[in-house]
Amino acid sequence: MAPPRKITPPTPPEPQPGVPRLLSRRTAVLLGLFIVLGFGLLIGRLYWLQITMGDEYQAEAAAQQTLDATLPAQRGNIYDATGNVLARSVTVWDITADPTVCDPEGIAEASEGLAEILNLDADEVYEKLSDTSTRYKVLAKSVDKPTADAVKALVNDFDKDLAVITTQTSVRQYPCGAFLASVLGFCNADGDGFYGLEKYYDETLAGVDGRTVTVRNRWGYEVDNDQATTYPAEDGKSLVLTVDINIQSILERYLSEAIDTYDVQERGVAIAIDVNTGAVLGMASKPDFDPNDPYTIYDEDLAAMLDGLSGDEFTTAQGAARERQWKNKAITELYEPGSVFKLVTAAAALDAGVIVPNSSFNCPGSYAVADRTYTCYNHKAHGIQTVGQAVNNSCNIAFIQIAQRLGAQDFYEYYNGFGFREKTGIDLPGEESGISHTLSSLGPVQLASSSFGQTHKVTPIQMITAVCAVVNGGYLVQPHLVSSILDSNGNLVEEIDPEPKRQVVSEEVSSQVVSMMEGVVDGGSGRNAYVAGYRIGGKSGTSEKLDVDANEDGSYNVSYSFVGVMPVDDPQIAVLVMLDDVRSDTFETSGTISAPLVGNMLSEIGPYMGFEKDTSNLSSTVTVPNLVLGNSSSEWILAQSTLNSKGLDHELVDGIGQVIHQSPAAGTKVPLGSTVYLYTQSTEDQTAAVPDVVGRQGEFASQMLKAAGFNVSVSGPENGLVTAQSVEKDSQQPLGTVITITTTDSGAGEE
Numbered sequence: 001m002a003p004p005r006k007i008t009p010p011t012p013p014e015p016q017p018g019v020p021r022l023l024s025r026r027t028a029v030l031l032g033l034f035i036v037l038g039f040g041l042l043i044g045r046l047y048w049l050q051i052t053m054g055d056e057y058q059a060e061a062a063a064q065q066t067l068d069a070t071l072p073a074q075r076g077n078i079y080d081a082t083g084n085v086l087a088r089s090v091t092v093w094d095i096t097a098d099p100t101v102c103d104p105e106g107i108a109e110a111s112e113g114l115a116e117i118l119n120l121d122a123d124e125v126y127e128k129l130s131d132t133s134t135r136y137k138v139l140a141k142s143v144d145k146p147t148a149d150a151v152k153a154l155v156n157d158f159d160k161d162l163a164v165i166t167t168q169t170s171v172r173q174y175p176c177g178a179f180l181a182s183v184l185g186f187c188n189a190d191g192d193g194f195y196g197l198e199k200y201y202d203e204t205l206a207g208v209d210g211r212t213v214t215v216r217n218r219w220g221y222e223v224d225n226d227q228a229t230t231y232p233a234e235d236g237k238s239l240v241l242t243v244d245i246n247i248q249s250i251l252e253r254y255l256s257e258a259i260d261t262y263d264v265q266e267r268g269v270a271i272a273i274d275v276n277t278g279a280v281l282g283m284a285s286k287p288d289f290d291p292n293d294p295y296t297i298y299d300e301d302l303a304a305m306l307d308g309l310s311g312d313e314f315t316t317a318q319g320a321a322r323e324r325q326w327k328n329k330a331i332t333e334l335y336e337p338g339s340v341f342k343l344v345t346a347a348a349a350l351d352a353g354v355i356v357p358n359s360s361f362n363c364p365g366s367y368a369v370a371d372r373t374y375t376c377y378n379h380k381a382h383g384i385q386t387v388g389q390a391v392n393n394s395c396n397i398a399f400i401q402i403a404q405r406l407g408a409q410d411f412y413e414y415y416n417g418f419g420f421r422e423k424t425g426i427d428l429p430g431e432e433s434g435i436s437h438t439l440s441s442l443g444p445v446q447l448a449s450s451s452f453g454q455t456h457k458v459t460p461i462q463m464i465t466a467v468c469a470v471v472n473g474g475y476l477v478q479p480h481l482v483s484s485i486l487d488s489n490g491n492l493v494e495e496i497d498p499e500p501k502r503q504v505v506s507e508e509v510s511s512q513v514v515s516m517m518e519g520v521v522d523g524g525s526g527r528n529a530y531v532a533g534y535r536i537g538g539k540s541g542t543s544e545k546l547d548v549d550a551n552e553d554g555s556y557n558v559s560y561s562f563v564g565v566m567p568v569d570d571p572q573i574a575v576l577v578m579l580d581d582v583r584s585d586t587f588e589t590s591g592t593i594s595a596p597l598v599g600n601m602l603s604e605i606g607p608y609m610g611f612e613k614d615t616s617n618l619s620s621t622v623t624v625p626n627l628v629l630g631n632s633s634s635e636w637i638l639a640q641s642t643l644n645s646k647g648l649d650h651e652l653v654d655g656i657g658q659v660i661h662q663s664p665a666a667g668t669k670v671p672l673g674s675t676v677y678l679y680t681q682s683t684e685d686q687t688a689a690v691p692d693v694v695g696r697q698g699e700f701a702s703q704m705l706k707a708a709g710f711n712v713s714v715s716g717p718e719n720g721l722v723t724a725q726s727v728e729k730d731s732q733q734p735l736g737t738v739i740t741i742t743t744t745d746s747g748a749g750e751e
Helices: 019-052 054-065 104-118 122-130 145-157 196-200 202-206 245-261 300-304 311-326 338-352 387-393 396-406 408-417 444-451 460-471 507-521 594-609 636-646 698-707
Strands: 066-071 085-097 137-143 164-173 210-215 229-231 238-241 268-274 280-286 360-363 366-369 372-375 383-386 482-486 492-495 537-544 558-566 573-582 621-623 649-652 661-663 669-671 675-679 687-689 711-715 721-725 732-734 738-744
Touching: 085 145, 104 122, 104 137, 104 145, 122 137, 137 145, 137 164, 145 164, 196 202, 202 238, 245 268, 245 280, 245 573, 245 594, 245 636, 268 460, 268 594, 300 311, 338 387, 338 396, 338 408, 338 444, 338 460, 338 507, 338 537, 338 558, 360 387, 360 396, 366 396, 366 444, 372 396, 372 444, 383 387, 387 396, 387 507, 396 408, 396 444, 408 444, 460 507, 460 558, 460 573, 507 537, 507 558, 537 594, 558 594, 573 594, 594 636, 594 649, 636 649, 636 675, 669 711, 698 711, 698 721, 698 738
Parallel strands: 649 675, 711 738
Antiparallel strands: 066 210, 085 137, 085 164, 210 229, 238 482, 268 280, 268 573, 360 383, 366 372, 482 492, 537 558, 558 573, 621 669, 661 675, 687 732, 721 738
8 A cells, every 4th residue: 555645735836025004004095094094074063053054054953942922012192182092903813723743533622612713603613624635724803912821721731632823913902983984094914004194104113123033843833931032012093083073073974964965976075174374174075985904995875886897807996996095185185166266366465565455446247368258156247346245156257367467477376386286295195286387388268267266276175275275364374184292102203293384475465365364254145154143254166077078968067165264353264175076956156055054063163162142133033934945945954054044053863865753843933043953854843852951951851852952941040950841750742842941049959
């Protein structure tokens, strides 16, 4: 057997010197580089997250965990001159929900609880919370704080997901409704002033919003806790107006009644103003709107124009209708002032010295200027007249001659001086400045027409402001509606009393024209504005709307206006009324439409303002005139005017129209100042219970009887003790019944 073969293992190659050491070193270096790079990236990322983006991410985290909500500032109030609130903001809460994050298993229970708190139908609430097609559902709007707190408590205590939120907001309220609407204006959906005083004084009224920061829940809604940080809002300031709610009520009532009576197409306007300060005591444009719901069209004729329209045509027409009812006609709409402007022409010519009050002018009935022939109303020839007589007769021809003496240059300068070529600057948005001839275009015909208020247009506020300058000693005042501004605590911040802009005519000329105005009312063309016991001056204006197409018979639609001033021995207040485009064919001049309207207003404004009547030349007993249908003065406005002239008060019982019944009856002897009740729809007397006044002081007893609707005759001392009354107490008697009370000197009586 062969011996085993010896196998010799191969000799391994000799290792190259330094190779393992090199690989180890490279590995270590690479590993180190990776480690350094990794830490570098990590440190860089941390630096970027914590340092570079730290503030932003902290803000995002805070935003996710906290709720930063706006606290609306309370908008300031608007008060009338006597302290009545005309506009106010009330803090309320809106209740909304996100149905997509409401637990379906808890919706039924939550709906019952929310419905009970919000006084809603539970099924309707359930339907809203179940509708996951939207993330925003309004459950209730404008709820009070206790209701909002109850909703918060329900949400926080609920053991299932319920994404319901309460959001604080405010709503603007106008407690008097459609009253002074075109002056107050209104706010838009965002709470910003959108029209009228609300817009003009928006920054003053608005204030500065605050904010509150509190913890969010998982749906992003507020969690009720004590850790909230609040930055309180700075409430807005309040306005105190020059407007007196009582005077405003008188203007609005009579103006609305006249518009309905005379079928006024283009609305009407009435302004009452303090002639010495420019403070607006009342300003009305009718028809108007309710600022609590300004987007509704209130005028039936305007609303009817939208019938049958759709799409863009409807949207455009609706916008125009809304704009029309919002506009304050007193400052935004132009009209030809007509013969009221003759006061300005007379004052300018007297001040320029080209005429004196006794200057005479001949009116033959027609008068030619260049290629134009002018006439007076009904082509009447007034003959030779003084300036005062020309004012009383409202003679166009005399005033053309007065303007010719004045000349175009001076006429133009006085026209500017009275403010007709500029805005008055009244504190309302949207004021217009009028349309007039330039000096170069004021030729003979233009001068003639302009002298009596045609071929140029002004706003009612421009016209009454110019009248103020005519009667107050010649000073052009700054009309304004705000008398003072108060802070949120009621403290006075600013008092507003603008200085007169300039003196236009002398005090002597002013006094002369006022005297002429008194003649207009005391037997002249404005006699229907007369109120027995008061000294009233006035001027009527009847202007054709020459810029509107003529009627089929060649006539033009007409605007009627009248301005009244009282008392003429010391003018304090002016009232201007303008009825634009009167379609009634019952009366033909401002003297039978606008004049009695202003007289009726002044018959109530005068006593309210404390103007004393001079009754020394009046009889203490008056025979009640016949005002029932069939007489020339049976229309309510002229019936009231007739009573004013007799020294009697009046009250419409059942609305405007022809008078068909009156109490006391015609021919009844009544004390001066008694009230006659006028019926336009019924011949049956309304009655009232006679109060028991025996044992009371005479003046107080008279007040009780008048307040109940009765007239009073006093037998004995005016303020003596009442010992008897002619009509049994508690008996039902017709309104206007004269009750005689017998008084003695003994005892002070009860009050």
